[in-house]
Amino acid sequence: xxxxxxxxxxxxxxxxxxxxxxxxxxxxxxxxxxxxxxxxxxxxxxxxxxxxxxxxxxxxxxxxxxxxxxxxxxxxxxxxxxxxxxxxxxxxxxxxxxxxxxxxxxxxxxxxxxxxxxxxxxxxxxxxxxxxxxxxxxxxxxxxxxxxxxxxxxxxxxxxxxxxxxxxxxxxxxxxxxxxxxxxxxxxxxxxxxxxxxxxxxxxxxxxxxxxxxxxxxxxxxxxxxxxxxxxxxxxxxxxxxxxxxxxxxxxxxxxxxxxxxxxxxxxxxxxxxxxxxxxxx
Ligand SMILES: [Zn+2]
Ligand SMILES: [Zn+2]
Numbered sequence: 066x067x068x069x070x071x072x073x074x075x076x077x078x079x080x081x082x083x084x085x086x087x088x089x090x091x092x093x094x095x096x097x098x099x100x101x102x103x104x105x106x107x108x109x110x111x112x113x114x115x116x117x118x119x120x121x122x123x124x125x126x127x128x129x130x131x132x133x134x135x136x137x138x139x140x141x142x143x144x145x146x147x148x149x150x151x152x153x154x155x156x157x158x159x160x161x162x163x164x165x166x167x168x169x170x171x172x173x174x175x176x177x178x179x180x181x182x183x184x185x186x187x188x189x190x191x192x193x194x195x196x197x198x199x200x201x202x203x204x205x206x207x208x209x210x211x212x213x214x215x216x217x218x219x220x221x222x223x224x225x226x227x228x229x230x231x232x233x234x235x236x237x238x239x240x241x242x243x244x245x246x247x248x249x250x251x252x253x254x255x256x257x258x259x260x261x262x263x264x265x266x267x268x269x270x271x272x273x274x275x276x277x278x279x280x281x282x283x284x285x286x287x288x289x290x291x292x293x294x295x296x297x298x299x300x301x302x303x304x305x306x307x308x309x310x311x312x313x314x315x316x317x318x319x320x321x322x323x324x325x326x327x328x329x330x331x332x333x334x335x336x337x338x339x340x341x342x343x344x345x346x347x
Contacts, residue, residue, distance in 0.1 A: 070094070073324040077345050081274045081312035084252055090316040090345055092280045092295070096131050100252070103196060103214050107254055107276075109134035117141045120150045121192065125256025126209035127158045135162070136169045139177040149178040153190070153200075157208035159183035184210055191217075197248060201269075203255060204262040205294045211255035213268060219244040252276060257317065259294035263304060275310040276345075277301075278317035282330035286319070298330055305338045313338070316345035 069075075070091060078087040088098035089110055097110030099119070106119035112134020124132055135152070142150055154162050163181050170176055184190075188200040195217050203209025221244055225233055237243050253272035255262050257280075262269065269275055280295035281287070290297035295317075318327050324346050334342055 071320045071323075073347065074320065075347055077347050079314070079343060079345070081276075081314050081343055082310075084274045084312075086274075086276065086314065086345070088345075090278075090318075091130075092278075092317050092319045093130050094320055095133075096317060097134070098254075098276065100214070103192065103252075105192065105198075105214070107212065108132070108256075109138055112138040112141075114141070117145070118147070120148065122150060122152045123198070123212045123254075124152060124154045124158075124162075125203060125211060125254070126155060126205055126207050127161065128207065128257065131257070132162075135165070139166060139169065139179045140173060142179075143175055143177050147178070149180055151180050151182055153182050153184045153198075153212075155203070155208040155210045156183035156185045186210060201253065201255060202262075202265045203257075204259050204265055205257045209256045209258070211253065211258075211262075211266060211269075213250055213254075213272060214252045215248040215250050218247045218249065220247045249273070257295060259291070260296060260300035260303075262296075263300070263307075270307050271309050273311050275308065275313045277313060277315055279315040280317050280319050282318070282322060282327065298333065302333060302335075305335050308338055308341070310341060312341055312343055314343045314345050318344075318346075 074091050076089055085101055086098050090096040095110040096108050097116060098107040106116050106122045108124055108131040117138055159181055166179055184200045186200050186202040190198040192198050197215045197217050199213040201211030201213055203211050225243055233243050250272040252274040253269050254276040255266060255269060257278055278296050279298055281290040281297040287297055327344055331344060
């Protein structure tokens with residue numbers, strides 16, 4: 066498989082602050098991330114066979130390095146008679162995605178089991194009793210949203226801390242609230258983005274894991290980063306003291322850089338941030 070990618074790039078599998086992430090991310094080439102702990106796929110990339118089983122997919126924007134695999138995914142799921150999959154896409158992109166799916170259905174003479182769900186910043190979707198998806202704003206050259214996965218816990222109210230199980234059960238039976246809902250932001254992902262994202266979406270700084278594109282690294286690529294609305298390493302250095310995350314996974318590096326060049330450039334990141342930065346590289 067890796068001969069399909071530039072030298073030293075390709076499939077990555079890592080665990081960041083307890084969150085396993087597996088996939089490929091090379092700017093302009095292919096991006097997808099399997100999040101097995103959340104049973105969710107972030108982006109399709111070109112949808113290799115091992116992503117087809119994911120019934121929940123979050124797409125940040127319509128650039129085809131993130132989305133080309135949609136048709137393959139839909140077709141393969143239909144062939145395998147898998148149940149309907151939900152595909153979250155930015156609301157402004159949803160009509161085009163639906164047209165594309167419709168065109169493929171006509172080409173193949175079948176109906177896919179795909180639900181294209183338009184989402185906008187602020188939307189909240191319960192993925193499981195203990196897992197909430199929040200749609201974040203995006204900042205890129207086409208309609209884009211980000212995604213935040215939060216763990217949901219029911220915490221006993223502080224004032225009940227000393228009571229025993231029977232007393233709490235009795236209170237609950239009487240209809241009184243005994244717990245409060247607590248959300249722990251586990252992973253934030255803004256999709257492809259320019260540096261404006263940091264003002265638009267300060268939640269990024271507070272998630273346990275931040276999966277952040279850093280397409281460009283070298284001084285000569287600053288203008289390119291601005292023009293295509295991508296993060297440049299300088300944008301991260303300028304805010305190095307603001308990242309509260311346990312892990313910052315930097316990803317979506319341009320294919321113009323070798324893994325060695327990437328690792329060398331990232332040495333510019335100062336401590337204490339540097340110790341928490343993980344490059345999404347094989
Ligand atoms: Zn991209
Ligand atoms: Zn893009």
